[in-house]
Amino acid sequence: MTLVLFDIDGTLVDAHGLGRRTIESALGEVAGRPVPSARVPFAGRTDPAIAAEMLRQAGFSGERHAEMLSRGLAHYTALMMAHDGPVDLLPGVESVLNRLEASDGVALGLLTGNLEVTAYAKLRMAGIARFFGFGAFGSDNPDRYGLPEVALGRARSVLGAHVDPASCVVVGDTIHDVGCGRGAGMRTVAVCTGPVPREDLVAAGADLLLEDLADAQPLYRFLNL
Numbered sequence: 001m002t003l004v005l006f007d008i009d010g011t012l013v014d015a016h017g018l019g020r021r022t023i024e025s026a027l028g029e030v031a032g033r034p035v036p037s038a039r040v041p042f043a044g045r046t047d048p049a050i051a052a053e054m055l056r057q058a059g060f061s062g063e064r065h066a067e068m069l070s071r072g073l074a075h076y077t078a079l080m081m082a083h084d085g086p087v088d089l090l091p092g093v094e095s096v097l098n099r100l101e102a103s104d105g106v107a108l109g110l111l112t113g114n115l116e117v118t119a120y121a122k123l124r125m126a127g128i129a130r131f132f133g134f135g136a137f138g139s140d141n142p143d144r145y146g147l148p149e150v151a152l153g154r155a156r157s158v159l160g161a162h163v164d165p166a167s168c169v170v171v172g173d174t175i176h177d178v179g180c181g182r183g184a185g186m187r188t189v190a191v192c193t194g195p196v197p198r199e200d201l202v203a204a205g206a207d208l209l210l211e212d213l214a215d216a217q218p219l220y221r222f223l224n225l
């Protein structure tokens with residue numbers, strides 16, 4: 001069995017900055033003053049890690065930081081649940097998901113820095129939530145590099161079978177998707193549909209590099225389909 005673990009933003013969907021705008025509003029509203037995101041990198045990181053850094057840069061520390069982080073992420077979740085997009089599918093995504101779902105010996109999962117609830121909110125807005133029964137999320141571990149282990153544990157309980165890291169494939173758009181997959185002994189596929197330059201994804205050591213998921217034949221060959 002091959003488990004294919006998809007990142008969300010920049011890989012499956014383009015949310016047009018919805019996450020960044022909403023996290024900024026949510027933290028600003030609970031803090032009672034602006035909490036800017038402009039100097040905080042988002043790509044490939046988890047929402048809790050992003051929010052924590054935004055609050056630190058805005059001068060929060062200690063218990064006050066912890067309180068703002070917890071209230072801010074709860075408010076972020078509420079605001080995201082009230083949105084209805086636009087979250088657009090990236091090229092080829094629905095066709096790839098349909099093909100993988102219909103393939104014997106392939107299971108689909110998520111490996112994303114989004115919180116679990118907001119991950120599914122984005123997927124619902126894009127119309128593809130039905131493909132994903134489980135995954136590993138930023139709400140499981142603020143460190144993305146801890147997420148492959150979470151995904152393996154979920155896979156064992158949901159699929160009822162031991163899943164070897166070597167039979168997992170991480171698909172993502174940043175060097176951290178590639179890095180966390182490689183670090184866990186998983187194979188990696190990078191797509192150039194996010195903010196990261198192609199040469200950086202090559203340098204990160206992705207096993208397969210695709211312009212986008214519309215370029216799916218190399219992916220099917222890579223998965224032996």
Ligand SMILES: [Mg+2]
Nearest residue numbers: 007009010173
């Ligand atoms: Mg991404």
